[in-house]
Amino acid sequence: MVAPTRAARNRTSGSALPRYLLRRLGTSIVLLIGVTLVTFVLTALVPGDPIAAALGEGAIQNEATVQAYRERYGMDRSLPERYLLYLLALLQGDLGTSIRTSRPVMEELSTALPATVEVAFGAIVVSLAVALVLGTIAAYRSGKLADQVVRVVSLVGLSVPTFWLAIMVYRLFFMQLGWAPGSGRLSPALNPPPRVTGLYLIDFAIDGDPVGFIDAAAHLALPVLVLSLFTIGLLTRFIRTSVLEVLSTDYIRAARAKGLPARRVIVGYLLRGASLPILTMVGIAFGALLSGTVLVEAVFAWPGLGTYAYYAAINLDLPAVMGVGLVVGVVYVVINLIVDLLYGVLDPRVRLG
Amino acid sequence: MSTSASRVSRAAEARVSRRSRRRLPAAWRSPLAVIGLVIAAVWFLAAILAPWIAPYDPLAQSLPRLTPPGEASIMGTDALGRDVFSRLLHGARVTIPLAGMLVACAMVLGTVIGAVAGYVGGWVDEVLGRLTDLFMAFPTVILAMVIAASLGPSLYNAVLAGIVVTWPMYARVTRSLVLSLRSQNYVIASRLLGYSPWRSLGTDILPNMLGPVLVLASLEVGTAILLLTGLSFLGLGAQPPTAEWGSMISGAMQNIDSWWLGVFPGLAILTVVMAFNFIGDSLRDVLDPLSSAERQGAGAAAPPASAQDEGADPVSALTSEISEQEAPR
Numbered sequence: 001m002v003a004p005t006r007a008a009r010n011r012t013s014g015s016a017l018p019r020y021l022l023r024r025l026g027t028s029i030v031l032l033i034g035v036t037l038v039t040f041v042l043t044a045l046v047p048g049d050p051i052a053a054a055l056g057e058g059a060i061q062n063e064a065t066v067q068a069y070r071e072r073y074g075m076d077r078s079l080p081e082r083y084l085l086y087l088l089a090l091l092q093g094d095l096g097t098s099i100r101t102s103r104p105v106m107e108e109l110s111t112a113l114p115a116t117v118e119v120a121f122g123a124i125v126v127s128l129a130v131a132l133v134l135g136t137i138a139a140y141r142s143g144k145l146a147d148q149v150v151r152v153v154s155l156v157g158l159s160v161p162t163f164w165l166a167i168m169v170y171r172l173f174f175m176q177l178g179w180a181p182g183s184g185r186l187s188p189a190l191n192p193p194p195r196v197t198g199l200y201l202i203d204f205a206i207d208g209d210p211v212g213f214i215d216a217a218a219h220l221a222l223p224v225l226v227l228s229l230f231t232i233g234l235l236t237r238f239i240r241t242s243v244l245e246v247l248s249t250d251y252i253r254a255a256r257a258k259g260l261p262a263r264r265v266i267v268g269y270l271l272r273g274a275s276l277p278i279l280t281m282v283g284i285a286f287g288a289l290l291s292g293t294v295l296v297e298a299v300f301a302w303p304g305l306g307t308y309a310y311y312a313a314i315n316l317d318l319p320a321v322m323g324v325g326l327v328v329g330v331v332y333v334v335i336n337l338i339v340d341l342l343y344g345v346l347d348p349r350v351r352l353g
Numbered sequence: 354m355s356t357s358a359s360r361v362s363r364a365a366e367a368r369v370s371r372r373s374r375r376r377l378p379a380a381w382r383s384p385l386a387v388i389g390l391v392i393a394a395v396w397f398l399a400a401i402l403a404p405w406i407a408p409y410d411p412l413a414q415s416l417p418r419l420t421p422p423g424e425a426s427i428m429g430t431d432a433l434g435r436d437v438f439s440r441l442l443h444g445a446r447v448t449i450p451l452a453g454m455l456v457a458c459a460m461v462l463g464t465v466i467g468a469v470a471g472y473v474g475g476w477v478d479e480v481l482g483r484l485t486d487l488f489m490a491f492p493t494v495i496l497a498m499v500i501a502a503s504l505g506p507s508l509y510n511a512v513l514a515g516i517v518v519t520w521p522m523y524a525r526v527t528r529s530l531v532l533s534l535r536s537q538n539y540v541i542a543s544r545l546l547g548y549s550p551w552r553s554l555g556t557d558i559l560p561n562m563l564g565p566v567l568v569l570a571s572l573e574v575g576t577a578i579l580l581l582t583g584l585s586f587l588g589l590g591a592q593p594p595t596a597e598w599g600s601m602i603s604g605a606m607q608n609i610d611s612w613w614l615g616v617f618p619g620l621a622i623l624t625v626v627m628a629f630n631f632i633g634d635s636l637r638d639v640l641d642p643l644s645s646a647e648r649q650g651a652g653a654a655a656p657p658a659s660a661q662d663e664g665a666d667p668v669s670a671l672t673s674e675i676s677e678q679e680a681p682r
Binding site: 167294 | 385486495499579586587588615618627630
């Protein structure tokens with residue numbers, strides 16, 4: 001009896017999944033075009049004078065210099081024209097040239113992004129692990145003391161100024177205790193691994209260099225710790241709510257009533273049932289981390305997206321700012337895509353619907 | 354006779370207290386809210402009284418440099434011989450009012466735009482909606498940095514940057530609230546009675562969405578403080594010699610051996626933000642039965658699907674918006 005139904009379901013999902021995937025990819029492309037438009041328009045709206053910032057007050061008096069500069073960066077054209085040129089260049093992987101460093105923005109971002117992704121990913125893994133435990137405890141003991149304690153912990157986590165916490169842990173674990181290494185991604189004595197992904201941990205592993213791997217991991221520890229605290233606050237509260245919702249469903253009651261051990265109920269039923277909203281929130285948190293690392297990167301001299309964005313901003317280096325905005329936007333869209341596709345994996349109803 | 358009199362008065366007292374407790378919003382009864390209120394009150398007092406209770410002039414470079422906390426100055430002195438405690442107290446006068454101003458302006462701007470979009474609908478909604486998306490799609494912190502940098506680093510420009518990056522959230526929440534309220538019978542009735550759209554917006558809709566929007570705003574004060582102090586920390590907000598917490602911490606980075614320079618301003622930011630988060634979170638409990646422990650029964654009865662049904666239920670719309678919006682920093 002069961003076998004044919006399952007086979008039938010497989011057949012349906014086999015044909016439905018690609019269509020779902022295609023539709024989802026289509027939306028992603030539309031979103032990506034939207035992202036390019038947004039970064040372009042917002043940067044065009046910026047009130048400051050990038051020409052003055054780049055050339056200095058002296059050179060701006062000289063009209064020929066200004067004119068040459070405007071032509072070089074295409075600033076003499078109309079906005080729609082500039083947008084089209086921008087899109088055309090984008091299609092060739094050209095994000096423009098940084099005004100500050102005169103290097104291609106694409107090249108600079110390709111080293112900055114992995115540095116930030118490494119920290120952000122570490123922070124997500126750590127905080128998700130902690131938040132799953134705290135959130136489930138809080139939901140299980142809702143209204144009890146444990147729930148209140150978890151609530152206060154996560155609210156405090158949301159209240160800590162990350163740049164301050166970064167300085168504090170740096171002082172304590174590096175300067176006082178010497179447990180953690182100093183700033184940067186690697187100790188000065190070591191060379192970066194041969195570039196494959198740009199993520200030092202993975203590249204060192206590919207290279208088979210245990211010393212470098214351990215050193216890179218140790219340098220990650222403090223930034224990850226600092227960023228985790230905020231994300232723990234964010235995720236815990238959300239996981240608590242999601243788990244609470246699932247806890248009141250009949251299938252959980254049934255699972256508990258038939259005497260399944262608590263651990264099986266939690267892992268097999270409860271967290272699986274709550275996994276979709278949690279997944280969405282993790283995606284949002286990851287995207288937020290990518291652009292929210294600025295302050296922490298500043299403290300740890302971490303050569304990531306945040307540091308790059310900071311120098312781009314204070315120098316009004318608009319091609320670089322647009323590059324950062326675009327990269328963060330693209331990552332958002334990609335994360336959303338991954339989350340949606342995982343939805344399909346976790347919940348058959350999404351595939352079929 | 355005296356006993357009966359006292360009994361009467363005690364009964365009256367009990368009645369009064371019972372009545373006042375009933376009149377008190379549920380939020381103020383939670384210990385978290387009380388703690389938050391007390392901390393916030395202490396900081397408000399410190400901000401108001403700073404000129405009188407600060408032992409030194411916050412800008413005067415009159416003390417020995419970099420002395421650790423001691424009898425002369427309870428939180429030590431900084432690299433220019435200024436009293437950290439005095440600067441801390443005066444810092445409250447800078448950050449708290451500016452954060453309040455930021456939130457108030459962003460709230461008014463966002464609420465007006467969101468309410469008009471939701472109420473008028475059609476192409477107006479379309480245009481305003483896209484405008485909101487435009488600002489939300491760009492990473493908050495980076496946009497704030499770019500704006501602050503392009504306007505020139507100053508505290509007021511940092512506030513302006515904060516307003517620009519935070520108003521869209523209020524617009525979104527307000528829009529979905531207005532959408533759900535617009536279809537309520539009493540609003541339709543007032544339109545049928547021939548009242549102008551502005552009247553129905555002002556007297557029927559606005560008061561009913563004020564609660565959720567204010568809760569959001571109270572949660573946002575903390576975020577605003579973190580944003581302002583963060584921008585100042587990067588040198589894009591307060592400029593020296595202003596006594597401001599973020600720039601005090603950035604000064605501490607240059608003298609990292611003097612722990613007292615960084616610890617105290619950080620704790621100041623932490624406690625203020627925490628106070629507002631405690632208050633806002635307790636207020637949200639009252640609005641949102643699902644996240645409240647006491648009202649779990651009511652929450653369990655509500656179908657979880659309601660959150661996805663856009664604009665069906667103002668509260669769940671709000672809380673899902675809030676939880677989505679808490680992330681950017």
